[in-house]
Amino acid sequence: NAGVTQTPKFQVLKTGQSMTLQCAQDMNHNSMYWYRQDPGMGLRLIYYSASEGTTDKGEVPNGYNVSRLNKREFSLRLESAAPSQTSVYFCASIRVGLDYNEQFFGPGTRLTVL
Amino acid sequence: GEDVEQSLFLSVREGDSSVINCTYTDSSSTYLYWYKQEPGAGLQLLTYIFSNMDMKQDQRLTVLLNKKDKHLSLRIADTQTGDSAIYFCAETNREYGNKLVFGAGTILRVKS
Numbered sequence: 001n002a003g004v005t006q007t008p009k010f011q012v013l014k015t016g017q018s019m020t021l022q023c024a025q026d027m028n029h030n031s032m033y034w035y036r037q038d039p040g041m042g043l044r045l046i047y048y049s050a051s052e053g054t055t056d057k058g059e060v061p062n063g064y065n066v067s068r069l070n071k072r073e074f075s076l077r078l079e080s081a082a083p084s085q086t087s088v089y090f091c092a093s094i095r096v097g098l099d100y101n102e103q104f105f106g107p108g109t110r111l112t113v114l
Numbered sequence: 115g116e117d118v119e120q121s122l123f124l125s126v127r128e129g130d131s132s133v134i135n136c137t138y139t140d141s142s143s144t145y146l147y148w149y150k151q152e153p154g155a156g157l158q159l160l161t162y163i164f165s166n167m168d169m170k171q172d173q174r175l176t177v178l179l180n181k182k183d184k185h186l187s188l189r190i191a192d193t194q195t196g197d198s199a200i201y202f203c204a205e206t207n208r209e210y211g212n213k214l215v216f217g218a219g220t221i222l223r224v225k226s
Binding site for chain 1: 118144145147154155156157158159162164181206212213216217218219225
C-alpha cells in the first residue's frame, strides 16, 4: 500500500495563478481531509469529505475549493493564489476503528505564492 | 470552544528523558493522541490514550492523562537523536467528521 500520496511536492506560483493539489489514498477510507500547516499554528482544516460525493468546509475554507472525484481521490484547488496561501498542505484520510480513529497523512505539498 | 496548547520548543541531551506537555479543552474527547512529524514528512501516529485511562506505556513512551486538569503529557525515556521531530498533541472533534484538533506542535531537539 502506498498510503496517502500527494502531488506535487513543491510548487511556486505567482499571485493570481491557479493550481490543483492532488491527493489519493489506497486504504479504502471513507473520510479525507485537507489541512494547511503554518509555523506556530499547528494544522488547520480547510475542507473535508466524510464520504464519496460529499464535501464540507473546515475552519479556513476561503480561497479554496475541493473535489472528491471518487473514493480514492480528493483534490484541492486554488483559483486565484494569494501570498497568504503560502503554506505546507497536507492531505489525510482516516481509519475509523472500533476503538480509536487514526489519521494517515500524505508527505505534504510546500506551496509558495509570490 | 476547542483549543489544544503546547509549549513550542524543548531541548534535551541524548540519553535524558523528554517530557512534552499539552492542555486541551474538550472534556468530551474520547481519545487523545500524540503524533510525530519528522522533517519534510507528514504526521504519523505515535501513540494514543483512552480518556478513561491515567497512563499508558509503550516501550520508551509514557503517556500521562490528568482528566481533571485536562492535561496530557508524553515522556520519552532515553531520548535519541532520531527522536528529534515536532510532536503534536491532538483530540478528536466530532463536529468535522471526527477530525483531529491539533496543538501547534512542540519542536524537540536532541543534542548529542
